[in-house]
Amino acid sequence: MPFLDSAAPPTTLRTLGAALLAAAVLTACGGSDDEPTPRTLTMEKIGSYNGGKPGAAEITAYDAASKRLFVVNGANGTVDVLDLSTPSSPKLAGTISVAALGAGVNSVAIHDGLVALAIEASPKTSPGTIAFYNAGDLKLVNSVKVGAQPDMLTFTPDGRSVLVANEGEPNSYGLADSIDPEGSVSVITVNRGGTPTVASADFRAFNGQEAALRAQGIRIYGPGASAAQDFEPEYIALSEDGRTAYVTLQENNAVAIVDVATAKVTSIKPLGTKNHNLAGMGLDASDEDGVVNSNTGTPAVKIGPQPVKGMYLPDAIARFTVDGTAYLITANEGDARADWPGFNEETRVRAHCTAGLDPTVFGDAANLILDSNLGRLRITANPNGGSAGKNAAGQCNELYTFGARSFSIWDTNLVRVYDSGDEFEKNTQALPNGRFNASNDNNTLDSRSPAKGPEPEGVVVGRFGNKTYAFIGLERVGGVMVYDVSKPSAASFVTYLNTRSNDSGDLGPEGLALIPADKSPNNKPLLIVGNEVSGTTAILQINLGY
Structure with missing residues (x-):
């Protein structure tokens, strides 16, 4: 479990925007002004669960009352329920099958014992389902229909609503059986004890504006697709009051802003491109x-400057605040329409x-x-x-x-405040347990250099005392980067932990979940990493030094 720590120099030429992170309120991610502020932060792997096959660990969510970890098992289309009461040795406590509701589970979220699952239909272009289960007895409570291919979902901080990114990918383009469903964001009023209701934030108001949107830098390019069909929501970050959602439109290189109360897309913000020809912004x-x-x-x-432009094309997005100002963080994975x-x-x-x-x-x-x-x-x-x-x-x-081979911080108008530049590649160039830019299914030197490099995908944020940290998972070479983002325009590298072992171990981090100390089964903050390629769920303990 190699570990790289550094007081890495703050990136120069990384100024430009500010913003970040997703899902629950910051207090749910740990930290308050009454807590002491750590001087140091390190991570160690203390436990693991092996799902037994590739794809058996993707997105995870934790229920503090039952001390259960819910793990999306993409290989089986189910959810594995792990007993996490002893984090060093998680054990399978049950399985949720959704065979009667759809083809398989894409994502999971939990609030006060209520588990929400995003279930894809078969075919994927048909409306999907959100199903609610009790965390304690795993019984189905109720379910509702949403848009096509529901992916990431999250509760509002008060638990009254669930927002779902319905990606709406096509099955093909220009063929006799081609279907390109519209992307959307569903806003579900949970109504605990009653029947949930669904409202849809769609993109139909932008149909007919495609040329103007392209001129702003918003990618709309699927053959024959309208704006509503072309926009593919990927991931959601919520404001602390739960009133505003920031939704990545990955392939479109943009972020949609949604008013939750009215379930309406109020604007779409282009992210622009990264100049890889600047010092500190290079790539291999x-x-x-x-x-x-x-x-x-x-x-x-x-690794060095190159005269190319990087499209950010972010996957995960998160939100945090510093001195009352909100910011967003994006993991700039990159994605091509090629599948x-x-x-x-x-x-x-x-x-x-x-x-x-x-x-x-x-x-x-x-x-x-x-x-x-x-x-x-x-x-x-x-x-x-x-x-x-x-x-x-x-x-x-x-x-x-x-992709941009980096994470970025933005303000809530999606003006970039910071970018980590080429630090991910530089900090992974001499790993003792994996070759530089190896992929998640091989240990070949330089394998991913022509294609997105380390490929940051997941991001969560946590606050400890008056410091805020971003945890970014690298899908290809693996591991989790940690940055101090307490000064958003001058974020600084803190540490990196990679638990792969050449072409084995934990491979392909997909989803990250942060468990604060006051909800943790061992009273220590934990970072849960679902590793898709190896099918392993890693439990990382966050050790704070004062």
């Missing part, structure tokens, strides 16, 4: 960069730029396009609504890659 762009200016190179670690028939936006620089790079834009264009430089980098062929990023001669004059 190739897995064949061991030979200079070559198409037949070998892997090497080469279904009829359309694939993902390509590589050399394959896409067959006429070469525009020499008026790219210095040393003839060498930059080689595989040892940018040639292997995965980019989009459809930056926004059909533009290929080429000049009249067919030469590429813009290169847009997926």
Whole structure:
């Protein structure tokens, strides 16, 4: 369980925005002004549960009263219920099957003993289901229908409502059986003891505005898709009062703002792009960069500025406050529409730029396009609504890659305050238990360098005393990065724990859940990590030094 700790220098040139995190109120994530403020924070793995197969551990949620951990088992389409009363040795206490309600579970959330499950239909383009269960006896309480492909869901802080991101992915584009359902955010009034009611925040008001939205930098590019069809809600962060939701539209490189009381999308904010050509904002762009200016190179670690733009395309989002000002944090994973028939936006620089790079834009264009430089980098062929990023001669004059290999902090208007730059790659370049930019299903050096690098996916925040920390999971190389975000414009690296062991151990962190000390079974703050590829649930203890 290697552990990297550093008083890493604060990132320069990382100023620009502020914001973060999701789900429960900050007090539910630990911390108050009455608590002492730690001088140090470290993590250690104290327990684990092996689901027995890939996909057996994805999203997790904890119920303090029953000391049970609910783990989405994507391999079986069920939820494993673990007894976490002894965190060092969690044990299977039960299983929730949803076979009578849908194809499988995508996400789980809990509030005061009530468990909410997001259940996908078969086919996935049909309306999904949100089902409510008692945490203690695992009995079904009731269920309601929502939009297609319900994914992340979260309770409002008062527990009266549940918000659900209905992703609404298509099954294909342009084929005889193609269906592209609309994305939406369902707002469910729980009505404990009664029947839940559902309102839908949809995107139909933006239909007909596609050109104007694209001009703002909001990606709308699915073939033949309206704005409502193209927007695919991914993850939700709530304000402390539960009145406003911030919803990532991952493929669209945007965030929707939802008024919860009226279930209405009030605005959509573009996130822009990251300039990877600035100092401290670079990346390793190739897995064949061991030979200079070559198409037949070998892997090497080469992190540096590159003349490409990174589309943030965030997955998880979280919210926190500092001195009364709210911020959002995004895990800038990146995602391409490449998983279904009829359309694939993902390509590589050399394959896409067959006429070469525009020499008026790219210095040393003839060498930059080689595989040892940018040639292997995965980019989009459809930056926004059909533009290929080429000049009249067919030469590429813009290169847009997926994700930013970082986390960002934004203000609530989605103006960027901070970005972690290239620190994730730099802090993982010399791991003793995994090779640089290895993926979650191999231990191959440089494997992910042409494609999203460490790939940050999950993020949660916790407050201890007057310090606020962000915990960011890296889906590919694995492990959890911790940053002190108490000064949002100057966040600083604290520590990193990676519990993979080359091509075994904990692989593919998917979901993170923070259990504060006052709700923890061992009275210590815990971070629960669902590792999708290895099917393992890791229990990490957060150790605070005073």
